[in-house]
Amino acid sequence: MAATSAISIVFYMFSWLSLVVLISLLKYLIGKTRTNPRIQTPPSPPSLPIIGHLHLIGSSVIPKSFQALAKLYGPLIQLRLGASTFILVSNAQVAKQVLKTNEINFINRPHIGSSSEYNLYEGCDFVFAPYGPYWRFMKKLCMNELLSSSQLGRFMHVREQEIKKLLKSLMVCSSEGRECDLGFELTTLTNNILCRTAMSTTCLDKDKNSDDDAVEIHGLVKEFLELGAKFSIGDVLGPLGKLDLFGYGKRLLKTLTRFDQIVERIMEEHEKKNDNEGETWDMMDVLLQVYRDPNAQVRLTRNHIKAFFRDIFLAGTDSSSVSVQWTMAEILNHPTVLKRLRAEIDAVVGSTRLVNESDVPNLPYLQAVIKEAMRLHPTAPLSLREAAEDFSINGYTVKSQTRTIINIYAIMRDPEAWPNPEDFIPERFFDDGVYGDHYYLKERFIKMSVNDFRYIPFGFGKRGCPGASLALTVINLTVAALIQCFDWRIKGGDRVNMEEGSSFSMALAQPLVCYPVTCFNPFSLSA
Template identity: 50%
Template sequence: MNSYNSLLSMINISLISLLLIIVLWLIIKTFTKSQPNQLRFPPSPPALPIIGHLHLLSSGLPKSLQTLACRYGPLMQIRMGASTCIVVSNANIAKYILKTHEIDFASRYESGPSQYNIYSGSGFITGPYGAYWRFMKKLCATKLFAQLRRFQHIREKEIEKLLKFLLMRSSREEETCDLGKEFATLTNNLTFRMAMGKKFSENGDEAVQMRRLAVEIMAIAAKFGVSEVFGFLKNVDLFGNGKKLRETICKYDEFVEQIIKDYEENDQINGRENDDEDKDPMEILLETYRDTNSEVKITRNQIKYFLMEIFLASVDSTSAALQWAMAELINHPQIFKKLREEINSVVGLTRLVKESDVPNLPYLRAIIKETLRLHPPNPIIHRECIRDCKINGFDVKAKTKTLINAHVIMRDPDAWDQPDEFLPERFLVNNFSEDFGQTLIEMRGQDFRYIPFGGGRRGCSGVTHAYLVMEATIGALVQCFDWKIKGGEKVDIDVGSGYSGAMAVPLICYPVTHFDPF
């Protein structure tokens, strides 16, 4: 009897325990299910299992995101494979990201096929917000690229080389030139001479080899689709592009390693007593690398990747922007004529336009601004949320990737009159005035309708250099040449596939000499 009672007691205890476990499980389940219901995430299209919204995106990412934004609003949430992203398509919301909540979105991430990058995790431009990024940002501002005017002679020399090449082509009837290719050479040589002036040689091939490697890396990277970068194919090298990309980056690594060794050997022979003004950025980086008391200890890989990011940006963005500027000017002969008249009125007909003339050429500067509005170097600005926050009433979780669609924001009909038209006068105080004494509307940093170089603390560090190169180059090309297009009167201004916003068709022109400054 006692054993029966004991058994019955044990059964009752077990049942009560099971009941308590069930009640506790229901309480936990109810609590954990109620949490997401309290969060209000941005609107999102219906997603498919595994791939999320990849089926709604194309290689023309800015336009496919614009199509979705028209339906789901200027702040929406999408999923690219395992990555959750918010997409911003409005200047007011961009201001929340880049100014109001700037510190919350101060990180960036590698947007390309980073799994094949031997330097992954060593980036400055694409790196997370932290001690290394802050240190390099300070180094850029104080030493590496401080006082850009000291590189003025380099910019002028390279622009003169371009002009002499075009004058030679012009002297040969019916001989075309690929302006895109020449702009890539110009920007590459400029960057090489600024970064590693001690290794640049007029007769050497270091700059040529750097350009070849940079172009090859970009060409391979452009072959990756959205699903290969973000989606379920991310770690599957289906077409062998990952292997090719890694091999090319390894070639770059060997090339730059030899340059570094040459610098180190030269330092041992000649000592390191030069003033900072006499040192090029590579010397400063290596000096920082050797400094045991440096605030942050940088690595060799970080130096190599820093240089790679700079070169990729110069070849990919500045040269593309120069092409777009010339394409729009050729397609708008009245604007071309007005710019030439402005240059003639300020510079005259006896010498080449120079950087020092640019402040007195507001129409030239307005043309560059309008080019960057219609054809931004970075159509999609990448950020990553550092911590949970609210944007425009919606919850955004930490680690959420953020895509700011600069292409759409700078063509928003609610923010711009005739947004798809090339109208440089919109950046002048007296719109459509024939008076060349107009004042340029700067719009740098505070007006989030205009963000060709991003904004906030993670905005492009090379923006001033980009403006200097574009203004001086376009001014010289308009002053010195008339232009004819191979196969027609208009330039094809379709955007190519990929994410850089580059032209789909090469800019093949006949330069016709108008003024020879030499």
């Protein structure tokens, strides 16, 4: 009986695979015969039937593979990966045409991933919502309430508390001569900040008997990211992607159900709070107020709120942590940068207190170091858009519904835009290109124009990252505190291994394991 069942499954899969191959081959042949010679599509590398250009994607780090193809075939090319066709944008000039000149035509993001039967929040998410009343309402809510400068200011104490907890943990390692996985410590930091800012829940809080919701949320987010990478294969497989042959859909449903249970309980706890207790409202409180408002411009459902938090955690949990890790890795590999950065912090902050957020505007070299690290190591290396209508770009015709990938990684390493693009040179963000010995002359620091498409680590325009201000605040302060308080010894050598991993955020391939050596202890100072 079992053997018969196995044979049936194999026959079923073989039949489907044969059908997909036949359909793809017919589409390929029909497309070759029906191509309108008057319509000039973007250049395309030589492809193979069925698989298209899959054989050209040789690296597990996809943005680097795309970058290599752009060097051979140009900044605007058309690729086909199995059943999915898209155009690839790899320089600032073309990116500007897509993201600014034709922004409304490219304002939607294509849906990728699982089918609706495995997604509890189908049609409710913010990140992939089509441009319309709901998306505009949520973007306005983000900018004016949820992630506004005033709201970030209300939670400054949360960021300060969590950074102090990080420093104390590292000082314990220092006093015991122990190594630390800096990546793990930084992920705990950014996860705690996000969880407390979003819904006032914490993890690994030694001062309270917390239920560690944030720990579980972070585990679920990691599962989401892993499954998201695997579901993207469905776009390559075409009809086979809907069959859930490997069980990823069921895993997603299980993970999403558990996330839903946690957030629903936190929502109920917030609803029981007395709104007049004078507590600082977190994101959950703001969204629940809109949820209860019968006159709201858009009526939110509970699924809308849960989907928003899923999007927030997916976008923010690892990205800030990864940015700090890359920045620290670059600093440790460049002792001269470390020396200059510490000198600037000493000159501006002194040795009697811990650096704080109000110091950052007076630390231009710190800002330049972080800008340069984010140029080389963007945590969102690819941006996806979709054309709403046919349009012309660089003399080529792009059809409506064509998916577009902007390779931010390649744009910010373009040798035509950046001298010595592979080198870590924070001084490139100063007006004369030479920083010299004056560590605190902030008037020499160049703030990149919002219209400078050579540098777009947070995307651009209406679909740009709404959490950029929060991310930069956390990254700047964390790096400054780590440099002010510690010297660092790299485990296993004198340099950090800078190999890039294959995750969506392109984190370090190897853990950042270091020995912290305390050089300034702000907790030992007298009151």
